[in-house]
Amino acid sequence: MQHGQYTKKVLDYFKNPKHAGDVKNASGVGQVGNPVCGDMMKISIAVKDDRISDIRFKTFGCVAAIGSTEALCRIAKGKKLADAKKITSKDIAKELGGLPGIKMHCSVLGADGLKKAIDDYEKKQRGKKTRK
Numbered sequence: 075m076q077h078g079q080y081t082k083k084v085l086d087y088f089k090n091p092k093h094a095g096d097v098k099n100a101s102g103v104g105q106v107g108n109p110v111c112g113d114m115m116k117i118s119i120a121v122k123d124d125r126i127s128d129i130r131f132k133t134f135g136c137v138a139a140i141g142s143t144e145a146l147c148r149i150a151k152g153k154k155l156a157d158a159k160k161i162t163s164k165d166i167a168k169e170l171g172g173l174p175g176i177k178m179h180c181s182v183l184g185a186d187g188l189k190k191a192i193d194d195y196e197k198k199q200r201g202k203k204t205r206k
């Protein structure tokens with residue numbers, strides 16, 4: 075795969091991700107893997123008033139996986155949980171100005187990781203309620 079097949083934005087997000095790392099005291103964490111490129115991804119979120127107040131990612135993966143997860147973070151931050159769950163690989167590809175077709179699975183990974191992180195958060199919330 076040549077770099078020329080990626081848009082400028084993918085390469086920019088890959089080189090300068092603003093959301094790399096872990097959220098401290100995360101409200102929810104989602105971990106996913108992709109056997110096609112060997113991408114591994116961890117998404118951590120902080121939730122305040124049903125909104126994603128902070129989101130960070132750790133990705134070991136290809137250019138598309140890192141670029142698309144950065145795009146996902148930018149889309150998801152500040153969104154209500156219900157809306158964040160609806161983010162799809164299409165939204166991510168749009169933010170990036172397109173992705174090579176064979177790399178679409180890498181952007182699906184970010185969307186899946188976010189859904190898992192939200193699930194994790196909601197499970198914890200339910201746990202708290204039943205304990206009361």
Ligand SMILES: [Zn+2]
Nearest residue numbers: 111136139180
């Ligand atoms: Zn990949």
